[in-house]
Amino acid sequence: MEMTGERRIQAPRQKVWDALNDPEALKAAIPGCESVERTAEDQFQARVAMRIGPMAAKFGGKVTLSNINPPQSYTITGEGNGGAMGFAKGGADVLLEEATENTTLLRYNVKAQVGGKMAQLGARLIDSTAKQMADQFFDRFASQLSAPAVAAAAAAAAAAPAGAVTGTGRTTVVSPPQGSGIAAPSGSGNAAPQVTDSAAASPEGPPPVVAVNEAGRSLSSLFAMIPRDPMGLPIVFWIGSAAMIVVLLLLFVIT
Numbered sequence: 001m002e003m004t005g006e007r008r009i010q011a012p013r014q015k016v017w018d019a020l021n022d023p024e025a026l027k028a029a030i031p032g033c034e035s036v037e038r039t040a041e042d043q044f045q046a047r048v049a050m051r052i053g054p055m056a057a058k059f060g061g062k063v064t065l066s067n068i069n070p071p072q073s074y075t076i077t078g079e080g081n082g083g084a085m086g087f088a089k090g091g092a093d094v095l096l097e098e099a100t101e102n103t104t105l106l107r108y109n110v111k112a113q114v115g116g117k118m119a120q121l122g123a124r125l126i127d128s129t130a131k132q133m134a135d136q137f138f139d140r141f142a143s144q145l146s147a148p149a150v151a152a153a154a155a156a157a158a159a160a161p162a163g164a165v166t167g168t169g170r171t172t173v174v175s176p177p178q179g180s181g182i183a184a185p186s187g188s189g190n191a192a193p194q195v196t197d198s199a200a201a202s203p204e205g206p207p208p209v210v211a212v213n214e215a216g217r218s219l220s221s222l223f224a225m226i227p228r229d230p231m232g233l234p235i236v237f238w239i240g241s242a243a244m245i246v247v248l249l250l251l252f253v254i255t
Contacts (some may be wrong), residue, residue, distance in 0.1 A: 001090075001114070001127055006107040007138045011145035013096050013104045017071030019145060020094070029141040031133050034058070042068065048080070052129045053121050057085035072096055086116020106138075 009016055019025040023036040023044065030036070032049040039045050042065040049058045061080030068074045073096065079089035090112025097105040114126060 001110075001112050001123065001130060003110045003127070003130060003134065004108065005134065006105060007142065008099065009104045009106055009142045009145055010102065011104060011142075012102055013098045014071045015145060016096055016104045016106065019141065025141070025144060028144060029137050031136045031140075042066070046080075050129075050133070052118060053125050055085050055117065055121065057082040059088070061088075067093075082116070082118065084117065086114055086118035088112055088114045088118070110134075 011019075023038050026044070026046075027033045027036040030046070030048060034047045034049060036044055036046045039062075044063045044065075045061070046063065047058060047060045050056070059080040059082045061078050063076055063078035066075045066077065073094060075091060075093050077091040079087065081087050090110065092108055092110040095107040097107065099105045110130075112130075118126070
């Protein structure tokens with residue numbers, strides 16, 4: 001069995017290298033892993049519970065690192081024994097490339113062989129299981145390294161300046177013009193003043209709302225001045241008469 005691939009991890013290369021050599025980080029990323037222990041500077045011992053098709057077993061094995069070139073590459077070789085289920089042995093070349101300052105491209109090339117009852121399941125089933133476990137490993141591994149970055153971003157958002165105004169999905173900082181006698185926020189320098197479009201910037205509320213309220217009160221006062229029963233007849237009578245006169249005038253003009 002041979003498998004190659006690459007993964008882009010949102011973390012600096014040194015941080016990815018350290019995690020690949022950290023037993024706790026490996027234990028959290030390997031599917032079904034029960035334990036990972038460092039037995040020497042370049043050796044690990046692990047125990048993993050796994051299932052391939054109808055078979056399930058626990059594998060115990062040793063892994064040795066060679067061709068170590070920190071923080072760029074190394075070679076992994078190892079062998080695991082699953083009892084009656086069979087055995088697996090092989091190796092992998094791992095290469096870390098620095099894509100950007102905070103992004104690492106991890107490339108791997110795995111070569112392995114299996115024996116015993118496990119080999120009777122067929123190469124297609126074994127290959128698909130290995131690929132699935134590799135995907136799970138790298139998904140968990142990448143999430144471990146990206147979680148601190150997400151937490152730092154959330155903390156930075158929570159520590160936004162007190163003068164920031166949020167309300168419509170935007171954040172605007174109001175800086176007073178020069179010579180106004182109002183102290184500018186710390187760190188604003190001599191930047192041009194910015195005007196926020198949020199209604200929360202004025203404690204008295206936006207002027208347009210006040211203007212509308214004044215217009216409504218004026219219109220109510222105007223209606224109050226109209227008598228309810230002009231000349232002893234209801235206002236509805238006068239409105240209907242005016243409408244009838246308009247209709248007659250239109251008919252006269254048309255004819």
